[in-house]
Amino acid sequence: MNTDTKIRVRFxxxxxxxxxxxxxxxxxxxxxxxRKNKGVFILKIEDTDRKRFVEGAVESxxxxxDWMGLKRDEGVFQSVEVKxxxxxxxxxxxxxxxxxxxxxxxxxxxxxLEIYKKYVEQLVEKGLAYYCFCGSERLEKMxxxxxSQKKPPMYDRHxxxxxxxxxxxxxxxxxxxxxxxxxxxxxxxxxxxxxxxGKISINTNTIDDQVLMKSDGFPTYHLANIIDDHEMxxxxxxxxxxxxxxxxxxxxxxxxFGWTAPEFAHLPLLLSTDKKKLSKRxxxxxxxxxxxxxxxxxxxxxxxxxxxxxxxxxETQEIFSLEELVDKFEINKVHKxxxxxDLKKLDWLNAQYIKKLSLDELFAKALPFLERxxxxxDWDIKNKxxxxxxxxxxxxxxxxxxxxxxxxxSDVGEENKFFFVEGKDISISPDEMxxxxxxxxxxxxxxxxxxxVLESISEENWNLQNIEKLLLESAGDKRGDLLFPLRAALxxxxxxxxxxxxxxxxxxxxxxxxxxxxxxxL
RNA sequence: GGCCCUAUCGUCUAGUGGUUAGGACAGCAGGUUUUCAUCCUGUAAACAGGGGUUCGAUUCCCCUUAGGGCUACCA
Numbered sequence: 001m002n003t004d005t006k007i008r009v010r011f012x013x014x015x016x017x018x019x020x021x022x023x024x025x026x027x028x029x030x031x032x033x034x035r036k037n038k039g040v041f042i043l044k045i046e047d048t049d050r051k052r053f054v055e056g057a058v059e060s061x062x063x064x065x066d067w068m069g070l071k072r073d074e075g076v077f078q079s080v081e082v083k084x085x086x087x088x089x090x091x092x093x094x095x096x097x098x099x100x101x102x103x104x105x106x107x108x109x110x111x112x113l114e115i116y117k118k119y120v121e122q123l124v125e126k127g128l129a130y131y132c133f134c135g136s137e138r139l140e141k142m143x144x145x146x147x148s149q150k151k152p153p154m155y156d157r158h159x160x161x162x163x164x165x166x167x168x169x170x171x172x173x174x175x176x177x178x179x180x181x182x183x184x185x186x187x188x189x190x191x192x193x194x195x196x197x198g199k200i201s202i203n204t205n206t207i208d209d210q211v212l213m214k215s216d217g218f219p220t221y222h223l224a225n226i227i228d229d230h231e232m233x234x235x236x237x238x239x240x241x242x243x244x245x246x247x248x249x250x251x252x253x254x255x256x257f258g259w260t261a262p263e264f265a266h267l268p269l270l271l272s273t274d275k276k277k278l279s280k281r282x283x284x285x286x287x288x289x290x291x292x293x294x295x296x297x298x299x300x301x302x303x304x305x306x307x308x309x310x311x312x313x314x315e316t317q318e319i320f321s322l323e324e325l326v327d328k329f330e331i332n333k334v335h336k337x338x339x340x341x342d343l344k345k346l347d348w349l350n351a352q353y354i355k356k357l358s359l360d361e362l363f364a365k366a367l368p369f370l371e372r373x374x375x376x377x378d379w380d381i382k383n384k385x386x387x388x389x390x391x392x393x394x395x396x397x398x399x400x401x402x403x404x405x406x407x408x409x410s411d412v413g414e415e416n417k418f419f420f421v422e423g424k425d426i427s428i429s430p431d432e433m434x435x436x437x438x439x440x441x442x443x444x445x446x447x448x449x450x451x452x453v454l455e456s457i458s459e460e461n462w463n464l465q466n467i468e469k470l471l472l473e474s475a476g477d478k479r480g481d482l483l484f485p486l487r488a489a490l491x492x493x494x495x496x497x498x499x500x501x502x503x504x505x506x507x508x509x510x511x512x513x514x515x516x517x518x519x520x521x522l
Numbered sequence: 523g524g525c526c527c528u529a530u531c532g533u534c535u536a537g538u539g540g541u542u543a544g545g546a547c548a549g550c551a552g553g554u555u556u557u558c559a560u561c562c563u564g565u566a567a568a569c570a571g572g573g574g575u576u577c578g579a580u581u582c583c584c585c586u587u588a589g590g591g592c593u594a595c596c597a
Contacts, residue, residue, distance in 0.1 A: 014596080052596060245590095348547055
């Protein structure tokens with residue numbers, strides 16, 4: 001690799017669904033590698049499989065990538081700020097609203113069918129690829145026989161060996177459906193050096209005559225991928241380990257075209273808890289689901305970055321911003337072994353990031369989650385006479401209390417629904433208010449005492465510091481006797497934030513009302 | 523079945539030809555605290571097995587075992 005060549009990498013998802021967390025990690029490593037080396041990060045779309053195409057997937061993929069903040073320099077965008085006039089921006093033919101930016105486009109494979117055809121025909125002319133007219137029926141039968149004879153299933157080269165040029169011409173003239181296959185040379189050892197795995201070698205005798213062009217005129221991954229990467233001047237191919245066994249095919253293809261192959265780095269797979277390749281069956285794999293479930297992008301990126309990579313050398317830091325990751329990332333420190341995707345650590349990271357948010361940020365992020373909840377909707381309707389500022393103030397107080405307790409944004413309010421109901425709807429038994437061996441009379445006395453303290457605080461002085469200070473003074477060394485029943489009376493719950501915090505959020509009137517209600521139970 | 527890849531605590535991982543094999547999450551036990559959570563402290567927990575090479579291997583090599591991936595007109 002020439003060091004003065006600008007590094008160019010790409011993320012190349014296929015639009016068969018939402019962005020998978022494993023794909024996100026591939027995208028992230030490509031991004032980090034590009035940024036670290038002042039290179040170019042490209043997004044291209046591999047939509048050559050019409051059967052698996054999912055409507056809206058291209059847009060969703062772009063959306064998830066944008067949400068994650070993985071900015072591209074080139075390729076496919078949904079909206080773009082044009083930096084200078086020399087930049088080429090075209091609208092996608094096949095996806096309305098999608099833009100393609102850069103001089104190596106199209107960046108969408110379904111838009112370059114003619115290009116692939118042109119290239120693959122060169123290969124046929126050179127005798128390095130050949131037409132095949134075998135139908136799926138024949139191929140299936142052939143494979144069954146091979147398997148029953150314990151032979152590896154491989155194409156038998158029927159159309160290469162048994163068909164004359166004349167017959168081929170005839171079939172083509174009659175518009176018989178065909179595919180084009182790569183003529184894989186026999187008895188050769190393909191060796192290459194993978195950046196994360198080191199030397200890999202595979203004998204070509206184990207490689208099938210790969211289909212390059214399908215009968216519907218679309219290229220297969222193998223063909224399209226090589227042509228794109230060559231045309232886009234990709235220098236490093238960073239992709240999942242599932243591609244490792246087909247890399248020799250790709251090298252053969254580069255060779256057949258007379259092109260220099262890029263460097264390869266195959267990333268270890270992300271595994272589910274049963275150590276299988278992470279799949280839909282094992283819960284959420286779509287980045288979108290994590291967003292929906294209240295994870296922050298910073299936490300997701302941090303977590304995913306550390307699955308299969310670590311800065312090493314005694315580094316004990318666990319929390320990294322995207323900028324820090326760019327700074328520390330080194331592709332050759334990527335692991336070889338697969339990594340199990342364990343939600344517990346993601347939860348911990350997410351909680352750490354939530355704690356670091358400013359109250360305004362937390363409010364902005366948490367509100368959409370709150371608005372989806374029934375208890376919030378009910379509360380919102382009941383308090384429609386509140387103006388927005390009052391509401392925001394109240395909600396921010398709740399969030400200030402909840403911030404250090406939240407694991408996910410979606411948890412907002414869930415443990416503290418008593419903030420969203422009226423005092424009259426809270427019921428609590430004397431037993432639930434009882435502190436240790438106290439009698440009901442003790443509980444009542446203490447509640448009355450707390451009530452007096454709170455009544456003594458003016459509305460202007462109603463703040464957390466005063467409430468806490470005065471209540472603690474009143475409690476003396478018997479804190480539980482006073483505070484436990486108060487907390488229970490205010491919340492109606494066995495567990496909750498401190499009575500100071502709850503009283504502060506509820507406000508003087510509501511707090512006193514709730515104590516009154518609790519006293520009636522005794 | 524064939525080919526390829528991989529192997530340090532339950533999980534993510536650091537690390538070295540000689541270390542008390544380190545950290546984080548989760549677990550457990552304490553502490554702070556009115557409950558819960560946070561926070562703090564402590565604790566348990568790993569080099570898959572067998573051969574080599576070597577004065578010495580967790581580290582280098584080989585084999586075994588286990589796991590994974592690929593084996594499509596899917597990517």
